[in-house]
Amino acid sequence: MNDRTPVLAQPLQRPSAGRAAVYLGLLVFGALIGVAGSLVQAGWFPGGLLLGLAGEAGLCLGAARAVRSRGAAVAAAAGWMIAVVLLTASRPEGDFVFAAGAGSYLFLLGGMAVAVICATLGPGRQPGGDAVRLGK
Template sequence: MAEPQPPRLARIAAYVLFFLLGVVVSACGSFVQALWPPVGVLLALAATAATFYAGLRVTGTRLGAAAPAAGWFLAMVLLMVPRPEGDNVLWSNATSLAWLFVGSILGVICATLPTRSSWFPGVPNPPR
């Protein structure tokens, strides 16, 4: 019932690219959420969800959604560490915490979605 998967080498390349895209989305989103406080976090979360879901659909595997999530988490950990000068990228305010927790939830949701596509989740595709 799963979607046909791309060739193995193409999937491995896609996993690496989506991992790097997760790092980029996390770094850019960390600055966008702080730049435009009410709207920036929503924009950053939309980009995060789109990246995770695209990884799932492009590769046809759950690992495709987990690869950008792993890159996203790695960048978040690196951005949370304060610099020796005392500068922080992520502060402990409402938008930074929303960015961290809701982004984490989006990663888990996308990594546990079914890999088959249908018009409505849980309804199988018609036979071909």
């Protein structure tokens, strides 16, 4: 092999059915947190906004740490994003969940920022054990 040939540590494998079920559950749970946060943020403006964003941060970061993958945080954030975006659309009757106020925009933009931060802070895939450390 020459120096420019990429070497994969492990061949790519399909995710197991259990892992796919966990990610699907996190997607649904993220949607539930998004709906709850949408209703709470308008009801109790300063505290509800912080509570909704803290709920999303706890879900995304907790999922990433529990599954030990950034993909879990992304799945939870995707569920949150889908639910919140669907709730921003108005219905033919004129009903909507989000009012055109500063709190709603802070919830939308803050939630997106929290999702990116939590997906970045989540643990990446690292090999385990002492043998993989440099100098050992």
